[in-house]
Amino acid sequence: MKELCSLTLSEAREKLVNREIGAEELTQAHLERIAAVDPKLNSYVLVTPERALSDARESEKRLAAGGAAVRPLEGCPIALKDIFVTKGIRSTAASKILHNFIPPYEGTPSKKLAEAGSVLLGKLNMDEFAMGSSNENSAFGPCRNPWDTERTPGGSSGGSAAAVAAGLCLASLGTDTGGSIRQPASLCGVVGLRPTYGRVSRYGVIAFASSLDQVGPFARTVTDAAHVLKAIAGHDERDSTSVDAPVPDYPALLHGELKGRRIGVPKEYFVEGLDPEVEGSVRRCIAAMEKEGAEIVEISLPHTEYAIACYYIIAPSEASSNLARYDGVRYGLREYGEGGLEQMYVASRSQGFGAEVKRRIMLGTYCLSAGYYDAYYLKAQKVRTLIAQDFRRAFEKVDVIATPTTPTTAFKIGEKTDDPLQMYLSDIYTVPTNLGMICGISLPCGADSKGLPIGLQFLGRPFGEAELLDIAYGYEQTLGFRGKPVI
Ligand code: GLN
DSSP states (O other): OHHHHTSOHHHHHHHHHTTSSOHHHHHHHHHHHHHHHHHHHOOEEEEOHHHHHHHHHHHHHHHHHOGGGOOTTTTOEEEEETTBOBTTBOOOTTOGGGTTOOOSSOOHHHHHHHHTTOEEEEEEOOSGGGOOSSSOSOTTOOOOBTTBTTBOOOSSSHHHHHHHHTTSOSEEEEEOSSSTTHHHHHHHTSEEEEOOTTSBOOTTBOOSOTTTOOEEEEESSHHHHHHHHHHHBSOOTTOTTSOOOOOOOGGGGOOOOOTTOEEEEEGGGSSTTSOHHHHHHHHHHHHHHHHTTOEEEEEOOTTGGGHHHHHHHHHHHHHHHHGGGOSSSSSSOOOOOSSSHHHHHHHHHHHHSOHHHHHHHHHHHHHHSTTTTIIIIIHHHHHHHHHHHHHHHHHHHOSEEEEESSSSSOOBTTSSTTOHHHHHHTTTTTHHHHHTTOEEEEEEEEEOTTSOEEEEEEEEOTTOHHHHHHHHHHHHHHHOOOOOOOO
């Protein structure tokens, strides 16, 4: 069972197509491994065995028919962050306020994955409404890091990263508003890709901060991430922010040539607060790429120091507006309180939301209130433009930018919960990407002295996912870190 679950998605697909393994057998192996291992991790908030086995049987039929009947992700077991709305399957965003929400419709990313022939194993743990960096803000309790179960897997898509790392699915989907794909990918030693804003439809993705949210894959290799991106990317008339541009054949464009590539290294990303072991590992990787023929260019992204402050105005402001819909009337938890309608709103929201979500709603409401809007939200929008401009200038000189993904490796559960600012600082290298509307990927590049994985981040031009993946692939093929957690 373990052997089947440690295949990469591409390997599994090949064995399925060649009929060396069966789709039901592969799905069953994953369900058994989830039952055996996940009690230690809590990466799933819901396992859907009936749906998984029925998907697998449908795949089996198409695999038996062969040829054109076989779809791109045929028979591959995947799972979804619980922020994706799935028809008839409870979708909670890890919040008590949605504890009983069974959506009447299917969102686009999950629909596209299903249409690509994948098998849905279940829904994954996360920080409530994707607010957090450690998965500790979940109504289902924390998810644990498969490399060390005393530590967090990162967040907010902690379950999506942990499940892929532990062999509990071949790939998964997460969302990244300020780093929630790349940060947990880094802390769990897997590949996590945040596409450009507009690349993937967000129809049926529970909204956090609408000008920043984007959907992307977690996988064990760059090639696997490319396959999943190809399946989910593209215009969707149901999401007016999805861009009507052709979707490149990402896997076919992976060549892995590092020679002649111009790789920018921003000096603002190697400053105080960066763990020396992480810095050492990332610098060694950059030097190794230079040996492979890449051209390393020192660059400057001068407004980086304002990114966290800017993000923590824009994201909570948009969240306070998006989360106004959870009123106890339309769906989700309802508590009556003492009295009339207003008390019902107050009681439902007070009991339904967790502490971090309430903090963000208060911050955001304040920043948007009359008299403060110009001083906070509008000002932050201007700073955001400067951050985007930094990237635009940098990409005139380089093809991609290389940085650490996170300032430290996985931290202990409970270590940062009393200090929200410390927690916010763990996103320092990921947040600017989202503000700048570019794309980014994290991939494992080494381990620290405790044996915990270190992530290397590449940032690419808007809609430059093909080039970004290709350079990441080049790195992975020649120099990549191949450790796996023992769990
Ligand atoms: N950790 C960041 C936050 O708490 C980013 C979250 C995300 O990308 N969803 O907002």
